[in-house]
Amino acid sequence: METKTNITINDVARIAGVSKRTISRVINGSPMVGQATRERVEQIIKEVKFQPDKQARGLASNRSYLLGLIYDNPDALYIDQVQRGALDICSSLGFELVVHPCQWQSDDFIEDCLNFASRSRVDGIIVIPPVSESDKLAEAFKSIKLPCIRIASTDLGDPDNIVISDDRGAMTDIAEHLIELGHTDIAMITGPMAFHSSKERFEGFKDALRVNGLDLPENRIQFGENTYETGIECARALLTQTPRPTAIFANNDEMAAGAVRVSSDLGIKIPNDLSIAGFDDNIIASRIIPSLTTIKRPVQKIARLATQKLIQSISPDQGAEHEKIVVKPYLITRESTKQCPN
């Protein structure tokens, strides 16, 4: 290694002609510093480009200034947006983001995450769907007193450490959109019912239809697994019925893309013969033909809020805010939905 020419707190103290304790106070925004002193020190810090060493800081204060992001999501775009959102806040508050992809279905998943946490010494954890739905994981972190915030689509019985995307509310929008287009025979391809998000969307959709005097009969419901392949299977089951529905809402864009594929195979024209809508607005939604009407969650914004709340709960001075944060997704109308042909 090379000679470290880095400026330390001692250098700053020497230059400023005060003790390093005072510099430390300035760095940490303590009020116990004279106005004049503070300004002088801040000036010097800027001039010499002093950056406190995170390692030393962490060692002394038992904090790492590291935040962990745990995920296991097939939708890379979603993760990317979460990362960017989280980093917006992190970097402005002096934290770094350490990523940890995992396999939340595997046996040692909890252990693996705990191990990650202790290895990396992160000060807090952000968990995104679907991993965020694991109550076990949340409890595991709670038991070792590691602050953890979950991004989810319902409060999961733990409203404190959560940022919620109001998927259910968005269901109203998509249902009304289809109804306004004149559709009355609407089908749904659900996600795995083990997921709260899927259940929320399913029930939200059903409710929205009912409010508008429409039914979602059994033969118009297909249970998918959020994959392209199951989207294909479910859509086939739906579209080979007689009569067939005039609109399909799929729990995510992957399955909606599967439905588009099946329609193409069966010679069903979209959107003329059939309207299809998805959820996520992932990259394929705007790339397939026809482009997909879908629901977009403001993921980056959600991530920002979550990170903010997490750092707040870490910071010793601030009392943790116990208010539930809810963000509402919104409808994006594209080519795949159109006036009902009848």
Next chain:
Amino acid sequence: METKTNITINDVARIAGVSKRTISRVINGSPMVGQATRERVEQIIKEVKFQPDKQARGLASNRSYLLGLIYDNPDALYIDQVQRGALDICSSLGFELVVHPCQWQSDDFIEDCLNFASRSRVDGIIVIPPVSESDKLAEAFKSIKLPCIRIASTDLGDPDNIVISDDRGAMTDIAEHLIELGHTDIAMITGPMAFHSSKERFEGFKDALRVNGLDLPENRIQFGENTYETGIECARALLTQTPRPTAIFANNDEMAAGAVRVSSDLGIKIPNDLSIAGFDDNIIASRIIPSLTTIKRPVQKIARLATQKLIQSISPDQGAEHEKIVVKPYLITRESTKQCPN
């Protein structure tokens, strides 16, 4: 915060009845330890689940055990795969991965990256395309002696710190694939010529055609920007010519998707009337209709190799390997390419 009940090196030393210096030696695999002592210490470490504190270790040894990943890539899937590949190695070697998205076109890009490096105190940096093409950034890291490995598609005049995806070689495969299908009038939509990767693919493709006795005339070349939108523009320019080419190779899948879109708009049937191929195998390649023939880079493998090489160059004991690593992408044949109609 809570009482730290963590095991420290002192505890281990006390239990083993040796000095902590000895424990340190064992941890770091120093040969200066007696066989018996080593085994006993290792046994105890396992029993009490001692994990050396990265912060303290870093503070003392001037290392952070953190690796930085710098990127600015529209393809989230690519980033995801890089992350997973890098983490495969990181976690097995006791490193963590800190991510830093950036905007490599912006003015303060270099400064921003340097700032990230000094803030986070990472021990090394992984840079992926297109950021990796910035020689300035590579030099900046070199000048502060921060090990940095670049993932790229040609050696960029810096064969030491690089892992190369042999895009040019892959061009031969795709060209030959089209030629075998009987195509003789083949067009190309290039990427931005400012990118080495685009130039490599462009020239690789041209060369491969030439070797097979085919030409790539000016009117069969369109210069795109790797975006869906420019893909559309370029494809339109190509497909409104008379006669039109029977096959198009696009520099990436996004633009190939644009070409598919234009074909659909113009009533040109793919693959019957026209074959289209892309590069990347990103998610849309398998989702659009028809699915795209494309080139896949083994991104995760490349990331693993890069991370390995980086950590090697960081580790003090090991001499840095000065061998160029090259990985070859491969062809994936899907629906969008077919026998030439003529």
Next chain:
DNA sequence: TTGTAAGCGTTATCAA
């Protein structure tokens, strides 16, 4: 409001 001194958990120096 400011300073002194004692750590935080590890590695590095140098002697035994």
Next chain:
DNA sequence: TTGATAACGCTTACAA
């Protein structure tokens, strides 16, 4: 082959 002891750069009692 081992072990005391001093760093590493910062925070945190405790004084002043």
